[in-house]
Amino acid sequence: xxxxxxxxxxxxxxxxxxxxxxxxxxxxxxxxxxxxxxxxxxxxxxxxxxxxxxxxxxxxxxxxxxxxxxxxxxxxxxxxxxxxxxxxxxxxxxxxxxxxxxxxxxxx
Numbered sequence: 001x002x003x004x005x006x007x008x009x010x011x012x013x014x015x016x017x018x019x020x021x022x023x024x025x026x027x028x029x030x031x032x033x034x035x036x037x038x039x040x041x042x043x044x045x046x047x048x049x050x051x052x053x054x055x056x057x058x059x060x061x062x063x064x065x066x067x068x069x070x071x072x073x074x075x076x077x078x079x080x081x082x083x084x085x086x087x088x089x090x091x092x093x094x095x096x097x098x099x100x101x102x103x104x105x106x107x108x
Contacts, residue, residue, distance in 0.1 A: 002050045009043050060095045070098040
C-alpha cells in the first residue's frame, strides 16, 4: 500500500518535472496529498514509514514465545526504556500494540 502511494507520487513528480506544470488535466489520486504536503517531503515521509513498518515486522518475527507477549516500559533501575517479551499479564501479542499502549499511557 505505502509503496503504491510512493510510486504514484514519484510518477506525479516526474510528470510535473517533464511538463513544467502543476496543472492537471483531470483530478488524480494525489490531489489530497498536494493540499497537505510538499511532494518531496511526502515521498520522504512515506519511505520512512515503509522502513519503519519493515523494521517493526522484523522485530515482531523475533518473538521467542517467552511468556505472554511484548511490553514497553521504563527500566526499573532508571537506565532507559525496555521493549521485551514478558510473562506479565498486561503483555501484548503484537509489538505495535505494546508501543501504542505505552504511548497512550504517556499521553502523547
